[in-house]
Amino acid sequence: MILPVGPIHPGLKEPLRLKLKTQGEKVLSAEIDYGYVHRGIERIMEGKTWQKAIYLSERVCGICSYIHTQTFAETFEKIAGEQAPLRAQYLRVLTNELDRIQSHFIANSTYFKALEHETLFMYMLSLREPIMDAIELLTGNRVNMGWNVVGGVRMDAKETHLQQIKEIILKLESGYDKYVEMFEQGPLVGLRSHDVGKMSREQAIKARAVGPIGRASGISYDFREDHPTYRDHLDFNVIWRKEGDNFARTMNRFDEVPESIKLIKQVIDNIPSGDVRKKIDIPAGYGEWSNEAPRGEVRYMIESNGNLIRKASIRTPSIMNIDACAKYMLKDVATVADAVATYASVDPCIACAERVVIIDESGQERNFDGIHNIQLE
Amino acid sequence: MLNAVKDVIRKSSIHVCLINTGGCNGCDIEVVALLSPRYDLEQYGIYVHNNPREADVILITGAVSEQWRDKLIRIYNKAPQPKIVVALGNCPLTGDVFNQEGCSVYAPVSDFIPVDAEVSGCPPRPSEILAAILAVGPDAIAAKGRQK
Incomplete structure (x- = not known):
């Protein structure tokens, strides 16, 4: 029997x-239909200046809205061959890590909600609120921050605000282990999470899984390792696990939060003084840039004619992860409830994932990541 | 007498159905933040689930994308009377940044279904969403129920 779930569910x-193909309570396989929130952002971006398009890039996704503007700005900086001032780079890292923490909390809370574990759901949301306060303190907004511009960040952060953010972070760190232990040692949550929705390393590579989902299956790679600011000035560990089940994915997100806290502390202690913004003249050209969003690699490919964007293409992590979920994780799941929990453990973000999927006549499915769209002169 | 009892019941238990008709997810996240202990939506008798068949309040976030043009009306018709529709954020009101040349959104949402309340902002703060639902929710539902 085919059991449809959604679009409103x-x-x-x-x-x-x-679409879950079920036999009794067992889920044999799954199929996924996208397209409910397709807005045509890449098409609207064409023919716009970066000042207008950066607002569009922010609204690709509401949860990880920050990293999209940063990647957009850094793509233009790559085209111009310049870098933002060091203080701006540090502030970008600070906001990025705060955003990552809140995104991981909301991802885990959604997973616990899918397990009907209301206590941890509420704990995760209450841990998230102080982080939202910190983001608001720094940027002035909770969700869509409008914080990045090409060549730096929009305004400087006050020293008192940085200290307040540090206090919030230290408070989070002091009581954090309790919540991780609740999940790690909890017998009932463990029963629902261990060995459910398994994906091996080979499967993860085939499905091009990225971010915490890929890292939970043993792909020990984080795009922050290649980012100039992280590589040259900051120190952090890449968290990865081997199991590849729901437990590993959730624990991977839990364990990345202390690393983000470590990075935030380094940033606030070592932030250099100076400008936060410089004027960059953008030549005509083509640039690509990748960053590690909370869900994995986000890549922007932009061709500019010096003033206007000629072609923009965005590759977001969610579509690969949701693909991996449908192809490999939702195979032979014991119950329908476990299938929904597995789906929630992938941290799906549909607003991100509305990219073009082309299915050719042979029935083979291909995700065009956009490079083919762009014809260089 | 019966109407008075119905009023009390309708005012004290409001079920909310959240529909993202093509937005950036930001408003949905702010609604999830409303469930957190800081705002605690459920203390007002408001329960957020995504089931249109039990909904009193339909929260619309997002401009109407191609797929939603017929489905939105169908979902609206599935919700039982009395029901109110709250358009949340700039997208259902004007289409926000997406409503430009070359887009595939069909804002505003009031072209498709009647809208009772509008909350602007991109996204509105959780406290504003809460204030809007409380300001319009209980009384409007009770009043609409009496009309029938």
């Missing part, structure tokens, strides 16, 4: 249709 936070 109590188990889903965003519109998406899951």
Whole structure:
């Protein structure tokens, strides 16, 4: 029997249709329908200046809205062959890590909600609120911050605000282990999480899984390792696990939060003084840039004619992860409830994932990541 | 007498159905933040689930994308009377940044279904969303129920 879930369903936070092929309670396989929130952002970006397009890039996704503007700005900086001032780079790292912490909390809370574990769901949301306060303190907004510009960040951060953010972070760190232990040692949550929705390393590579989902299956790679600011000035560990089940994915996100806290402390202690913004003249050209969003690699490919954007293409992590979920994780899941929990453990973000998927006549599915779209002169 | 009892019941238990019709997810996240202990939506008798068949309040976040043009009306018709529709954020009101040449959104949402309340902002703060639902929710639902 085919069991449709969605697009509006109590188990889903965003519109998406899951078609579960079931036999009794067992889920044999799954299919996914996208397209409910397709807005045509890449098309609207064409013919716009960066000052207008950066607002569009922010609204690709509301949860990880920050990293999209940073990647957009850094793509233009790559085209111009320049870098933002060092203080701006540090402030970008600070905001990025705060954003990562809140995104991981909301991802884990969604997973616990799917397991019907209301206590941890509420704990995760209450841990998230102080982080939102810190983001608001720094940038002035909670969700869509409008914080990045090409060549730096929009305004400087006050020293008192940085100290307040540090206090918030230290408070989070002091009581954090309790919540991780609740999940790690909890017998009932463990029963629902261990060995459910397994994906091996080979499968993860085939499905091009990225971010915490890929890292939970043993792909020990983080795009922050290649980012100039992180590589040259900051120190952090890449968290990865081997199991590849729901437990590993959730624990991977839990364990990345202390690393982000470590980075935030380094940034606030060592932030250099100076300008936060410089004027960059953008030549005509083509640039690509990748960053590690909370969900994995986000890549921007932009061709500019010096003033206007000629072609923009965005590759977001969610579509690969949701693909991996449908192809490999939702195979032979014991119950329908476990299937919904597995889907939630992938941290799906549908607003990100509305990219073009082309299915050719042979029935082979290919994700065009956009490079083919751009014809260089 | 019966109406008075119905009023009390309708005012004290409000079920909310959240529909993202093509937005950036930011408003949905702010609604999830409302569930957190800081705002605690459920202390007002408001329960957020995504089931249109039980909904009193339909929260619309997002401009209307191609797929939603017919489905939105169908979902609206599935919700039982009395029901109110709250358009949340700039997208359902004007289409926000997406409503430009070359887009595939069909804002505003009031072209498709009647909208009772509008909250602007991109996204509105959780406290504003809460204030809007509380300001319009209980009384409007009770009043609409009496009309029938």
